[in-house]
Amino acid sequence: MWYAKKVLVTNPGSVAIIENDSPRFKRAFFAFKACVIDFKIGCRPLLYLDGTHLLGKYGGTLLGATGKDGNDGFFHVAFAIVDNETDANWTWFLSKLGDTIYDDDEYVKLIMFISDRSKGLINAVAKVLPSSPHAYFLRHLEANFMKANVRLGKSMKERCCSILSRIVFSCAEKEFDDAVADLLNISADAHQWLMQNSDLAHWANYMFKGERWREMFKLMGMLCYRREQSHRWERRLCPVIHRKIEELVEESRNLLVGHSDGDHFEVTDTNIHRYVDDYFTVDSYRQAYAKAIFPVPDNDKPDDINRELLVRPPITKKPVGRPRRKRLESQASIVHEL
Numbered sequence: 001m002w003y004a005k006k007v008l009v010t011n012p013g014s015v016a017i018i019e020n021d022s023p024r025f026k027r028a029f030f031a032f033k034a035c036v037i038d039f040k041i042g043c044r045p046l047l048y049l050d051g052t053h054l055l056g057k058y059g060g061t062l063l064g065a066t067g068k069d070g071n072d073g074f075f076h077v078a079f080a081i082v083d084n085e086t087d088a089n090w091t092w093f094l095s096k097l098g099d100t101i102y103d104d105d106e107y108v109k110l111i112m113f114i115s116d117r118s119k120g121l122i123n124a125v126a127k128v129l130p131s132s133p134h135a136y137f138l139r140h141l142e143a144n145f146m147k148a149n150v151r152l153g154k155s156m157k158e159r160c161c162s163i164l165s166r167i168v169f170s171c172a173e174k175e176f177d178d179a180v181a182d183l184l185n186i187s188a189d190a191h192q193w194l195m196q197n198s199d200l201a202h203w204a205n206y207m208f209k210g211e212r213w214r215e216m217f218k219l220m221g222m223l224c225y226r227r228e229q230s231h232r233w234e235r236r237l238c239p240v241i242h243r244k245i246e247e248l249v250e251e252s253r254n255l256l257v258g259h260s261d262g263d264h265f266e267v268t269d270t271n272i273h274r275y276v277d278d279y280f281t282v283d284s285y286r287q288a289y290a291k292a293i294f295p296v297p298d299n300d301k302p303d304d305i306n307r308e309l310l311v312r313p314p315i316t317k318k319p320v321g322r323p324r325r326k327r328l329e330s331q332a333s334i335v336h337e338l
Contacts, residue, residue, distance in 0.1 A: 042288025133210025
């Protein structure tokens with residue numbers, strides 16, 4: 001409670017909401033004004049949604065919405081602490097997130113969301129922001145695909161996985177259809193699982209309706225560091241994007257160019273960087289880190305000793321079975337940019 005009040009005092013315009021299920025803590029939502037404004041001005045309209053369990057004394061779950069800046073770095077926009085990862089809490093988080101980002105009529109861009117396929121998230125996005133495109137993490141599809149086809153031999157699984165990659169990243173109809181046909185020829189069971197247990201419109205490039213955009217610092221320090229770093233850049237594009245463009249240009253030197261007809265000509269002596277989206281320019285990157293987050297001083301924080309506990313910790317669910325000491329590795333092996 002104290003922290004939420006201090007955030008609003010030190011960072012005016014920020015959002016800090018705490019809800020209690022008396023007398024216990026239920027959930028809290030935080031979005032610093034600097035992060036929200038800079039996201040809307042300098043980042044592409046793309047947000048990753050994910051949740052993770054908190055391993056501290058009181059447990060709970062951390063929900064987060066993270067964007068990407070013009071240099072492909074992660075950009076924190078908002079987070080929430082909830083008692084458990086439920087449909088209701090995801091719906092509440094997205095409702096507060098939508099209210100925070102679309103708090104005025106100036107920002108009208110349609111944000112694309114990327115997340116795993118948890119039922120709570122799927123239902124929450126469809127309910128709160130039904131017009132927003134919603135893509136699924138490819139690694140979850142790959143892991144489920146491999147798990148469902150575990151009986152296939154190693155060589156066969158590798159071939160199916162390679163074809164799955166072609167299906168996912170195909171941009172043209174014929175390319176997509178050919179890859180699907182190849183999977184059917186190799187394994188009818190793998191083809192049937194893919195067609196029946198995954199929604200093509202949420203993970204296949206050819207079918208997806210939105211724009212995928214080809215995809216621990218403390219927050220205050222990260223914003224300051226990246227802002228200062230960007231003022232040393234002299235090119236139009238951010239360094240990571242510049243390197244990617246130069247690599248593509250170098251690869252293109254080996255391509256064979258054929259004559260089309262008398263009405264089409266090759267364009268030479270032009271700057272290919274002019275055709276890169278403005279979201280990946282240094283100017284947009286600087287706008288994304290223009291605002292600052294101000295520290296929350298704790299010199300007047302009440303002493304916890306002999307102080308009445310106003311809000312009790314949430315009641316969290318204990319995981320079933322014995323605690324795991326080692327994380328289970330995913331069977332997925334494909335790594336690509338979207």
